[in-house]
Amino acid sequence: MNNTEFILPAPPLPLTPAEEEKLRGRLSGFKGGYDEGYLRGRLAAMNARPEEVPPIRNIHVMYVASGKGYPYSPLDDAVLAALQKLTAQVTITDVRQNLMELAATQRPDLVLVLDGMDLELEQISLLRGLGIRTAIWLTDDPYYTDFTAKIVAHYDYVFTLERNCLDFYRGMGCPEVHYLPFAAHREHYQPTITRSAVQRDISFIGSAYWNRVTFFREIMPDLMTYNTVINGIWWDRLPEAPLYGERIEIGKWMSPVETAMTYSGSKIVINLHRSHIDEVVNNNTLMIPAASPNPRTFEIAASGTLQLSDARDDLGSFYKVGEEIDTFASPQELMEKIRYYLTHEEERRSMVLRAFERTLKDHTYTKRLDQMLNIIYR
Template sequence: MFVHSESESVPHTLEGEVYDSRWKGREAGLKDGFDEGYLRGRAKAIMEAPHTSFPIRPLNVLYVSSGKGFPYSPIDEAIIATLHTLATGVSVAEPGQPVSELAVNVSADLVLVLDGMELPVEEVDAIRAKGIRTAIWLTDDPYYTDMTVRTAPHYDYVFTLERNCLDFYRSAGCANVHYLPFAAYVQHYRPTLTRSPVRREISFIGSAYWNRVQFLQPIIGGLIDKGLMINGIWWDRLPEYASYPDRIEIGKWMGPGETAEVYSGSKIVLNLHRSPHDASVNNNTIGLTAASPNPRTFEISACATLQIADVRDDLSNFYTPGQEIVTFSSPNELLEKVNYYLTHETERREIALRALERTYREHTYSHRLHEMLSRIFG
């Protein structure tokens, strides 16, 4: 007597549902693979396309690092490496060294200082007394202007990453003040060209300044439900932190390589600027406001991922909202845009790729340092 096997005894309707589910799963997997491959392939083409080349100037530049270590050291590395492509001679010093003597020894045409908090102004004055040009690139404007206003006037050239600080330094007696935001160092921040080992829906990497905690708190549950993961210090300030121990990693500084891997492996990366009015961490008693994008803006864009950032007045001069970046001005607007772009793959991908292209076209350290040298030497 013929007996049906167990699989043959499954009702036809259930067989159809199983088949339909498997087919839909296969279709989704194929689409995900195509979307991922398309994104990585387009990103690779953008990165490998010919880009603006800048002249190598016959200059000896002595670069003085911040002396603060991480997280400033990756910026030091980016500037030093880029200077080697723009000047015939590049030497490096630490703030604790006899910088004025070193400047003479290397026949420096320019001494470029990052941050300058650790370098005694007497050293700067001694360099200028020898007829050597000096420049400072300020890293944290306007957050510590109580201190930078005392050091900046000792330099021939002052470069600030905050547009709203230009008149402030001019009024303090600085003769040559220029607006020069940071950029993306594309050797650090770049998309992975194969599927990233990190797979996230939404990421935020940064410290829990109070304005960020207060902004995110009303929508944190909704963002977590959509897949948000946070890395950074102080996030135990968030009252809901204990409810999401597997989604919020605290007490860890992520280096550029690991950060770029997370950016590249995330569908959306959030960028929420710190407040210039937080007296608990800032030294900005004059109350200067901030209009300019933070360095993270360029670094996220260099990783070919969709960036959703809070509005700053000068942001649109670097990336076009709705085309190369997405902006928000309230918690509910942020949540709405997260929901939208998580379900609109093509729009999300095209914005991310346009941001990558704009970054390579205008916002690398080569662009910034070429501009700096042009301002100083013509």
């Protein structure tokens, strides 16, 4: 990344072995601090660039929020903020309201529903009867396809964040099914520019689905030799959790801003997707496999840190593996990659910058909602 040399005034000679070791430590510390400052400066410069926003569309969108509260409410914030940049007028409501009554007075051109699991489908049929276009953006594919299969045919446009659900919904007679993953909401996820209050080698933030518990159990002793912290609900499922005290935080939902600060203050963030096979929490009777990246993929990259993700088939469509992020296929490979990147700091920082730049260019909610509107109004 740079070839800066740190030269201290020559100390009195000769040096004892202890003095030599101390001097080497000082030099290493100075260079490490300089390089970290350089990284934060580059991230700050890129983050300060204004986002290019397409021309505003002269349309009125009624946005129907999920109505589920946290953790869906940050998604509502992201979608609403993007729509307000891209369209002439936005009316916000949620699934608990009378959409027909509101539409009769507001006369929107498009009704966009997030999630839609708790929305009375009769309202969508009545809206379509008024000539209003309707679209739904599904939030949890393929994990709840037993439920989504019952609602998708009621909409003009179906957007899914899972590539493997395209043929499933098309096979149900939906004429307009499109692949549109989530993204990074820049107001929530951005790098910490100054020295972060969080200082970790490795972080994982997420619920303790059983595939994650099984995965981490295999490497927990090695993983926790580093400054590693795990946050999320259900981690009392991990039998060894009490051994690590506060380094495994159980039962807490972290806000997006707190999550971003934690990501940014970590040298490496692990992204381990949930499994499409989980009889306890999933409703995916057909066992549709997941090939697409989760929203966390983009949020980690937007926070200015190195991401190690379990390999998913479509991940390479969004980031260059080995250049912008890296992947693992087993617990052992994850540990190998952790050891590598913690001892190859310049390579780690270069990947951080490339992933951050790619995210700002291609993976914001403004980009995603513009893609959606281009499809609906093509």
